Amino acid sequence: RKEVEQDPGPFNVPEGATVAFNCTYSNSASQSFFWYRQDCRKEPKLLMSVYSSGNEDGRFTAQLNRASQYISLLIRDSKLSDSATYLCVVNENNAGNMLTFGGGTRLMVKP
Amino acid sequence: DAGITQSPRHKVTETGTPVTLRCHQTENHRYMYWYRQDPGHGLRLIHYSYGVKDTDKGEVSDGYSVSRSKTEDFLLTLESATSSQTSVYFCAITKGLGGGETQYFGPGTRLLVL
Numbered sequence: 001r002k003e004v005e006q007d008p009g010p011f012n013v014p015e016g017a018t019v020a021f022n023c024t025y026s027n028s029a030s031q032s033f034f035w036y037r038q039d040c041r042k043e044p045k046l047l048m049s050v051y052s053s054g055n056e057d058g059r060f061t062a063q064l065n066r067a068s069q070y071i072s073l074l075i076r077d078s079k080l081s082d083s084a085t086y087l088c089v090v091n092e093n094n095a096g097n098m099l100t101f102g103g104g105t106r107l108m109v110k111p
Numbered sequence: 112d113a114g115i116t117q118s119p120r121h122k123v124t125e126t127g128t129p130v131t132l133r134c135h136q137t138e139n140h141r142y143m144y145w146y147r148q149d150p151g152h153g154l155r156l157i158h159y160s161y162g163v164k165d166t167d168k169g170e171v172s173d174g175y176s177v178s179r180s181k182t183e184d185f186l187l188t189l190e191s192a193t194s195s196q197t198s199v200y201f202c203a204i205t206k207g208l209g210g211g212e213t214q215y216f217g218p219g220t221r222l223l224v225l
Contacts, residue, residue: 043216096159097205103153
């Protein structure tokens with residue numbers, strides 16, 4: 001069983017649509033949570049952290065449910081430029097500050 | 112921008128040859144990491160370092176060694192490259208993020224082992 005699980009997609013949505021990605025993690029001791037974005041043939045880049053109270057950054061909203069060990073990312077008013085792979089990432093509070101990565105969810109926004 | 116560079120950016124080599132990849136950072140971060148990324152497997156940790164000459168193994172360390180003789184450089188060596196080591200290799204550092212820490216990645220090295 002993977003420690004961080006995501007639906008690989010692809011999610012094909014029209015411009016302007018709202019799309020949501022979910023992620024589950026298995027380690028209840030996990031402390032920090034993040035969403036990264038990875039464009040084709042590029043490195044992963046931090047999109048946003050995920051806080052227990054939920055947080056928003058423009059069109060992006062991230063939420064964490066510790067009881068269900070579930071993280072979500074909502075993208076409103078999708079743009080063509082949002083097309084990428086979104087990685088759910090968990091810091092399991094280990095000695096090496098190591099992160100555990102989900103396999104990623106691919107989003108394709110169509111005109 | 113986390114000030115991370117990787118070299119080379121692309122490399123083609125033959126099975127059995129040694130290969131060294133370099134990760135260089137300019138911001139004096141303590142933690143550095145090497146990952147590989149393959150279709151169907153996502154990002155997997157190879158080795159990491161928590162200081163000069165302090166390293167530890169990750170999930171997929173077999174066939175790889177690392178060295179860190181200076182804070183700014185973290186080297187990944189494939190002693191005898193195999194075709195299964197064809198991959199994209201990313202270096203990362205840990206950086207504070209307002210109450211937490213997360214990782215920032217270099218641009219990657221694409222390695223093809225023939």
